[in-house]
Structure formats: structure tokens, C-alpha cells
Amino acid sequence: MSPPSKAVVYDREGAPETVTKVIELPAVEVKENDVCVKMLAAPINPSDINRIQGVYPVRPQVPAVGGYEGVGEVYSVGSAVTGVAPGDWVIPSPPSFGYLRSIDDRNQSVTFSVLCNCNYVGNLPCIGTWQTYIVKDQSVWHKINKDTPMEYAATITVNPLSALRMLEDFTTINSGDSIVQNGATSIVGQCIIQIARFRGIHSINIIRDRAGSDEAKEKLKKIGADEVFTESQLEVKNVKSLLTNVPEPALGFNCVGGNSASLVLKFLRQGGTMVTYGGMSKKPVTVSTSSFIFKDLSLKGFWLQKWMSSDKAIECRTMIDYLLCLVREGKLKYELELVPFNNFQVGLSKALGLQGSHPKQVIKF
Ligand SMILES: NC(=O)c1ccc[n+]([C@@H]2O[C@H](COP(=O)([O-])OP(=O)(O)OC[C@H]3O[C@@H](n4cnc5c(N)ncnc54)[C@H](OP(=O)(O)O)[C@@H]3O)[C@@H](O)[C@H]2O)c1
Numbered sequence: 001m002s003p004p005s006k007a008v009v010y011d012r013e014g015a016p017e018t019v020t021k022v023i024e025l026p027a028v029e030v031k032e033n034d035v036c037v038k039m040l041a042a043p044i045n046p047s048d049i050n051r052i053q054g055v056y057p058v059r060p061q062v063p064a065v066g067g068y069e070g071v072g073e074v075y076s077v078g079s080a081v082t083g084v085a086p087g088d089w090v091i092p093s094p095p096s097f098g099y100l101r102s103i104d105d106r107n108q109s110v111t112f113s114v115l116c117n118c119n120y121v122g123n124l125p126c127i128g129t130w131q132t133y134i135v136k137d138q139s140v141w142h143k144i145n146k147d148t149p150m151e152y153a154a155t156i157t158v159n160p161l162s163a164l165r166m167l168e169d170f171t172t173i174n175s176g177d178s179i180v181q182n183g184a185t186s187i188v189g190q191c192i193i194q195i196a197r198f199r200g201i202h203s204i205n206i207i208r209d210r211a212g213s214d215e216a217k218e219k220l221k222k223i224g225a226d227e228v229f230t231e232s233q234l235e236v237k238n239v240k241s242l243l244t245n246v247p248e249p250a251l252g253f254n255c256v257g258g259n260s261a262s263l264v265l266k267f268l269r270q271g272g273t274m275v276t277y278g279g280m281s282k283k284p285v286t287v288s289t290s291s292f293i294f295k296d297l298s299l300k301g302f303w304l305q306k307w308m309s310s311d312k313a314i315e316c317r318t319m320i321d322y323l324l325c326l327v328r329e330g331k332l333k334y335e336l337e338l339v340p341f342n343n344f345q346v347g348l349s350k351a352l353g354l355q356g357s358h359p360k361q362v363i364k365f
Helices: 046-053 150-155 157-169 187-197 213-222 258-267 289-293 304-308 311-328 341-351
Strands: 005-010 020-025 034-043 071-077 089-092 110-112 122-124 133-137 141-144 178-182 202-207 227-230 251-254 273-276 298-301 336-340 360-364
Touching: 020 341, 034 089, 034 150, 071 150, 089 150, 141 311, 150 157, 150 311, 150 336, 150 360, 157 187, 157 304, 157 311, 178 187, 178 258, 187 202, 187 213, 187 251, 202 213, 202 258, 213 227, 251 258, 258 273, 336 341, 341 360
Parallel strands: 178 202, 178 251, 202 227, 251 273, 273 298, 336 360
Antiparallel strands: 005 020, 034 071, 034 133, 034 360, 071 089, 089 141, 110 122
């Protein structure tokens, strides 16, 4: 049997700060092919928040445990498990909601009685990384190098992998070329800057106007950003006139929408492509008629979860290992803030932006 698990659970969709509760789930059986993992760390990503809010297109049925990616240490293994042993570090790869992958996973549902502050009593699928112990089939877990900093291992899939895929999957960009992006302070944005940089690709970065934006600019330049502008700096007739020694980009990334997306489009060269992967401002992307007729721009979208359900996902673990290697070599860094599990609500509040801008919140169990 696994130990009991403390978990962040929501039994209805809604505002995360009101619907999430920490409860204790009872021990579950560790079957012959199962691995019981003691979670070490897991981030609070925007998509985790959107799932709880009920606005993400694919989400677990409630009641559910929050969280999608993370890292843990193998606590115990079933009798038929061969690939991992107690003490190994593993990540769920690709991450999943368990029961959405196969009917079999539904069998991992457990009946739990609520020990604190939650009225729900019923079946709860064993999913979600925001819990202290997870029991899942050995095929779910990918063993990683324990020399990796824990907070990076916990966050390597959703954002760094998206950055890598988006740089490779849309337009051929070579050393000496450039890209433009908004939301550059996001983890995806920081990864795009660095992966582009060591491939010899320049980056033009747009951030929002907010307290601390000067400091944010300096931080992005330190990790390799060529140009960083706040949106208000780009209120000029010709944004390209602000560029020094950076060629016009053929590829742009939009994490924000609204005016910020229009600014990405303004930087793109004739025939360029803008890839939308996030909508942090919750405002639509508006494109001028001339962008289509005279600049012949293309608009595309990227969704990691869709990519992971394609054939290409076989390569997922190889790419994760590559990214973790970059982390260990000091070539990939991003800002993170660890939050103890018993302060989950503080981390959640920061991740929701209720206390201004904060680095990515990573729960430490
Ligand atoms: N499509 C996909 O497959 C995929 C994969 C990964 C991530 N994403 C999306 O990518 C985006 C970034 O994710 P992340 O985890 O890298 O972000 P993150 O590290 O949590 O950072 C959040 C980013 O959003 C910005 N932001 C927050 N509220 C904003 C607002 N109201 N207007 C404009 N900008 C705002 C923040 O800017 P400040 O620094 O100024 O606070 C920061 O750059 C999210 O939308 C996420 O859902 C999509």
C-alpha cells in the first residue's frame, strides 16, 4: 500500500482560490506494475489554473487533484516493475490525466473520505501532481538524472518543451535569423530566448508595462535577449526603426493577445508567421487587413497537449532529457519561486497574479 496522500483537490470548477482544498486521501494498493512516487515539487502553471476554472478545453472530471507536471522520488514499486527503483527521480512523461488516456486508468480511482474542510465523498481518480504520493503504472514514469535541480525537473515539460517545439516546427530559422515574441518574461519566453541564443538566433522581446519592468528587461538581456521593449515603447509609427543590428524576423510567438499580439505582427517581415500559444491578456488577436494582403502574414497556433497525442510524442522523453541536460550545463535557466506545500494558497494567489507579478510558483512538498 502507498502512504496516505495529502492533495489539492477541487470538487467543482470555479475560482481556484475558493474551490481548491487540501485534503488527505487514503492509502491505495501498489499493484505489480505500479510505482508509488513521493512527489518532490510541482509548478502552478496557467493551464492548471484554467483547468480548475473550467475554461481549458481538456480537463479532468471533478472531483480532481490539481497539477499536471512535477517531479518525485520513487517510494516503492510493484513486484513486476523493472525500470525504476526506490530513490530514483521520475517525472510523469508525457503528463496525463490518467483516465483520459485509457479506460484502465479509471481503475485507479479510489474512494476517499474527506478529512478536512471538503464535503465531497466519492470516487476520485488518482491524477494530478499536486499531492504528496501518486501511484501509477510504471509506463507513466520517466527516470531522470538526479543531478538536475529539483525545481527544473518539476517544470521541464510544459513550458521548455513548448519553446523547443515552437522554434523547430513552424518556419526554418537559421543562425543569424531572428524571432520576435511577447510575454517574454514567461517561462516559455525565457526558454525561447535561450534556446534561440545558443542556436545563433536573435530575439526581439516584448514585455508588458508594469512595476519592475526595467529590472525584468535587464534579466532578459542577461539570459541572452537581444532587444527588449515594453509595449508602451513600441507606440511609434515604425517599430522596426527601433531595431539595432537585428534582422527582421520571419517567426513570431504570441503568448498574450490584444495589442501585444499586434506588436508582434508589426515586427514580422513579409510572409512571416505568428504562432499563438497563450492568451494571457484574455483579449482577442486582431489583424489588420493589410497584414494579410500586403504582408502575406500567416497565423498559426500551437498546443503542446495536441502535439503530445501525436506520433511525435515518442520523441518526448528524448527531448526532455536534452532540455534537462541544458539545465545541468547551465545553458537553460528561468525564474522560479519555491513555495512550501503548507503555503499552497499563498503560491496560488501569486500564480493568479492577485499580488502583482511573481516568478513561476513551484510547490515544494
Ligand atoms: N499552447 C501550449 O501548448 C502552451 C504550452 C505552455 C504554455 N502555454 C501558455 O503560455 C503562456 C505562458 O505560460 P508560462 O507558464 O510560461 O507563464 P508564466 O511563467 O507563468 O508567466 C506568466 C506570463 O504571463 C504574463 N502575464 C500575466 N498576466 C498578464 C496579463 N494580464 N497581460 C499580459 N501578460 C500577462 C506575465 O507577465 P509579467 O512578467 O509581466 O507578470 C508572464 O510573462 C500561458 O498562457 C500558458 O497557458 C501554452
